[in-house]
Amino acid sequence: MKLSKRLELINQNISDNYDHIWDCCCDHGLLGAKLLTRNVSAHIHFVDLVPTILDKLTQQLIQFFPPTDGKTQWSVHCLDAALLPLSQFQAKKHLVIIAGVGGELTAKLIQQITTANPTHDIEFLLCPVHHTYQLRTQLIKLGLNLIHEQIVTENKRFYELIHVSHRALAPLSHTGASMWHATKNEHLSYLKKLILHYQKTASTHSQNTELLAYRALLSSLLEYENKN
Ligand SMILES: C[S@@+](CC[C@H](N)C(=O)[O-])C[C@H]1O[C@@H](n2cnc3c(N)ncnc32)[C@H](O)[C@@H]1O
Structure with missing residues (x-):
């Protein structure tokens, strides 16, 4: 499975340090599938709004990553990413990935996720399409700090990879300070x-x-x- 340069860079920025990884707005699910092939220890959640996409993805996941002892290391959720069921997994470390959607939608989703789960240990790995200034403004308002940021170039398009959490100590800037x-x-x-x-x-x-x-x-x- 060949990932695009952008998705590959996101993949490279994911350590094996989480209990649950949420590939939100997953579409084809390539990123989450790559994590399964890497054998990361986290449970991988595929989240999207479109049932037909998820039906096809589920069939592929059953074929390539079948259950062992009746359990899979993945779940598929046909759901608005604003409504991630994190409360089912208290005291666990979560990585929420939101990539390939607009910065305004990304900002809205994070606002809803953090408001609904104020006590959870969540890191966000984001790679929006446009409107990064508005997104960063919202992240700063929500008290999120910087873990890592990087500029990604793919097919003459530019993206910002933004990795943040409440626990991180470096302040996030509106325009990106370290990238x-x-x-x-x-x-x-x-x-x-x-x-x-x-x-x-x-x-x-x-x-x-x-x-x-x-x-x-x-x-x-x-x-x-x-x-x-
Ligand atoms: C362009 S794809 C992004 C695929 C992949 N994440 C990437 O970066 O290449 C956008 C996907 O976001 C999904 N989507 C849009 N809004 C959503 C929401 N609120 N909750 C879950 N999925 C959403 C769409 O159904 C679509 O499959």
């Missing part, structure tokens, strides 16, 4: 693309805030590059 490298041309291209986007759409106060923040970041990266 930018002034010497990487693709990072500068991504930043210029963001600035161009907000230049075109900045009519509201909030979008101006984003534009100013990304411009300041570009200046500081270029300044760093000139000095070194």
Whole structure:
């Protein structure tokens, strides 16, 4: 099973350190299936809204990862990811992955999941499509801190991998503090693309805030590059 570069990078950022891993908005389920082939010790939960996709996925999982002693190491949930049944697994360590959906939806899902499960030990591994500034703003509001962040380039598209939890200690920033490298041309291209986007759409106060923040970041990266 060949994963896309983006999914492979998400896979590489998943340690064998969880009791439950939730592949939310899983669609084809490739990422969760990869984790099963890796023999991670966690139970893998596949979550999506579309029954037909999940029926097909279930058949494939039964074929490739059949039950042992009547039990599978995976479950399939036809469910809105906002409603993850985490309360069934108190005192367990959870990794919730949300990838391949918009930043606004990702933000909404995390807000609902954290509000419904205030005492759970949850890490979130996120790789949204667009609107990362708004997503990061929401994560900061919810008190989530940074474990790791990274820029991913795939088919000339840019993504941000954002790994956060309440237990982490590093503050999360609105534009991403540790993922930018002034010497990487693709990072500068991504930043210029963001600035161009907000230049075109900045009519509201909030979008101006984003534009100013990304411009300041570009200046500081270029300044760093000139000095070194
Ligand atoms: C483009 S696929 C992403 C697949 C995979 N996660 C990836 O990154 O390649 C988006 C999937 O999200 C699912 N989805 C959208 N909103 C959802 C929600 N609220 N709860 C669960 N699944 C959702 C859709 O049904 C669709 O299968």
